[in-house]
Amino acid sequence: xxxxxxxxxxxxxxxxxxxxxxxxxxxxxxxxxxxxxxxxxxxxxxxxxxxxxxxxxxxxxxxxxxxxxxxxxxxxxxxxxxxxxxxxxxxxxxxxxxxxxxxxxxxxxxxxxxxxxxxxxxxxxxxxxxxxxxxxxxxxxxxxxxxxxxxxxxxxxxxxxxxxxxxxxxxxxxxxxxxxxxxxxxxxxxxxxxxxxxxxxxxxxxxxxxxxxxxxxxxxxxxxxxxxxxxxxxxxxxxxxxxxxxxxxxxxxxxxxxxxxxxxxxxxxxxxxxxxxxxxxxxxxxxxxxxxxxxxxxxxxxxxxxxxxxxxxxxxxxxxxxxxxxxxxxxxxxxxxxxxxxxxxxxxxxxxxxxxxxxxxxxxxxxxxxxxxxxxxxxxxxxxxxxxxxxxxxxxxxxxxxxxxxxxxxxxxxxxxxxxxxxxxxxxxxxxxxxxxxxxxxxxxxxxxxxxxxxxxxxxxxxxxxxxxxxxxxxxx
Numbered sequence: 375x376x377x378x379x380x381x382x383x384x385x386x387x388x389x390x391x392x393x394x395x396x397x398x399x400x401x402x403x404x405x406x407x408x409x410x411x412x413x414x415x416x417x418x419x420x421x422x423x424x425x426x427x428x429x430x431x432x433x434x435x436x437x438x439x440x441x442x443x444x445x446x447x448x449x450x451x452x453x454x455x456x457x458x459x460x461x462x463x464x465x466x467x468x469x470x471x472x473x474x475x476x477x478x479x480x481x482x483x484x485x486x487x488x489x490x491x492x493x494x495x496x497x498x499x500x501x502x503x504x505x506x507x508x509x510x511x512x513x514x515x516x517x518x519x520x521x522x523x524x525x526x527x528x529x530x531x532x533x534x535x536x537x538x539x540x541x542x543x544x545x546x547x548x549x550x551x552x553x554x555x556x557x558x559x560x561x562x563x564x565x566x567x568x569x570x571x572x573x574x575x576x577x578x579x580x581x582x583x584x585x586x587x588x589x590x591x592x593x594x595x596x597x598x599x600x601x602x603x604x605x606x607x608x609x610x611x612x613x614x615x616x617x618x619x620x621x622x623x624x625x626x627x628x629x630x631x632x633x634x635x636x637x638x639x640x641x642x643x644x645x646x647x648x649x650x651x652x653x654x655x656x657x658x659x660x661x662x663x664x665x666x667x668x669x670x671x672x673x674x675x676x677x678x679x680x681x682x683x684x685x686x687x688x689x690x691x692x693x694x695x696x697x698x699x700x701x702x703x704x705x706x707x708x709x710x711x712x713x714x715x716x717x718x719x720x721x722x723x724x725x726x727x728x729x730x731x732x733x734x735x736x737x738x739x740x741x742x743x744x745x746x747x748x749x750x751x752x753x754x755x756x757x758x759x760x761x762x763x764x765x766x767x768x769x770x771x772x773x774x775x776x777x778x779x780x781x782x783x784x785x786x787x788x789x790x791x792x793x794x795x796x797x798x799x800x801x802x803x804x805x806x807x808x809x810x811x812x813x814x815x816x817x818x819x820x821x822x823x824x825x826x827x828x829x830x831x832x833x834x835x836x837x838x839x840x841x842x843x844x845x846x847x848x849x850x851x
Contacts, residue, residue: 452482460512559737567699607693609680613821681705704768812848
């Protein structure tokens with residue numbers, strides 16, 4: 375499984391090329407909303423059943439269990455074939471295939487899922503060079519959409535897809551799928567990535583409670599450590615998890631204005647605000663005994679394992695807490711732990727004045743234009759498609775017309791409501807806004823610099839210098 379791209383941040387009204395800067399008041403309101411959402415007692419996730427593609431009736435009016443209904447009209451596409459590429463694996467891929475199966479049933483088209491690798495732009499480049507591009511790609515970064523447009527790969531959405539998008543999405547979600555005013559992307563999937571999940575038995579044994587501030591988090595970590603359990607599991611083999619750690623701290627500590635500036639490289643990574651955030655991050659990463667396996671072990675731990683090792687081993691797991699988004703539930707489902715009883719969650723604590731509120735998403739983009747490709751993206755923009763995957767867990771949709779009842783448990787329902795209620799008050803994280811060479815490539819740029827920092831958290835200045843050199847090269851300024 376991969377992150378479902380990344381971070382959501384509260385903003386004000388949307389600008390022409392994406393949302394604009396929020397007020398502090400808007401950020402505080404959103405943070406309070408997120409905290410309220412996660413104060414709800416979690417109930418167990420729904421089962422990973424196969425209701426997405428089955429069900430009676432072979433006509434295009436058939437619908438899968440959990441589907442909110444047939445709200446969009448699709449053409450008959452008998453004999454037509456499509457390929458859809460995405461980096462999703464495991465349960466995430468399996469669940470999405472149920473959505474594709476419903477599209478096949480309604481239209482008669484045949485859809486093949488093509489597993490992609492990170493960075494997906496490089497993967498698509500090789501496919502296009504070989505004369506075999508997929509028809510539709512799920513792109514996890516606004517920067518990737520822009521690159522696809524600049525390379526003349528991406529095709530604009532047609533009138534039906536655009537109409538469906540306008541009916542179901544806030545203006546802000548529409549705008550982040552645009553390049554130079556044209557609509558290219560449909561954000562099918564979103565995530566809340568300001569969450570820390572914890573082993574409830576470990577916390578109980580340690581006498582720990584859910585922290586609300588960074589200092590309280592450090593105190594909680596010490597209590598967990600004193601009880602005989604390593605506090606944190608970090609999936610350092612996947613550099614994107616490390617950027618998410620940094621961005622939550624930076625957003626809360628430096629504030630939205632600085633965050634905007636750094637995201638656009640209008641200030642340098644040698645700025646004092648970056649030094650402060652890295653120094654704060656080192657308060658966790660710099661304590662070897664706080665990380666499962668120490669820094670070396672963390673750097674060899676991929677994201678899925680960082681989750682599962684937190685919720686296996688009874689009351690002596692490899693770690694007591696793991697940071698990442700709502701989609702962690704999918705990986706918890708691979709253990710015997712139950713969300714709401716064995717596995718619980720709290721909002722990423724406030725480092726500065728307010729807690730961070732971050733999320734992100736994956737957008738469907740057409741590479742090979744056809745009636746079938748346009749129809750598939752139209753379907754993905756509808757509540758029909760999102761409703762199928764919503765019931766399977768580990769998924770949030772920015773589609774405002776997906777009923778809350780489509781989600782399998784109370785926390786998913788509240789997270790979805792908060793996402794939709796935020797309207798245009800959101801934004802993706804820095805690395806997703808950056809050129810992919812800096813913010814989205816394994817072994818390079820921000821991913822590599824933060825992996826090196828995880829290994830040596832005392833080298834704040836050196837890390838800043840490396841980040842700035844890589845950013846300057848990628849941004850061209």
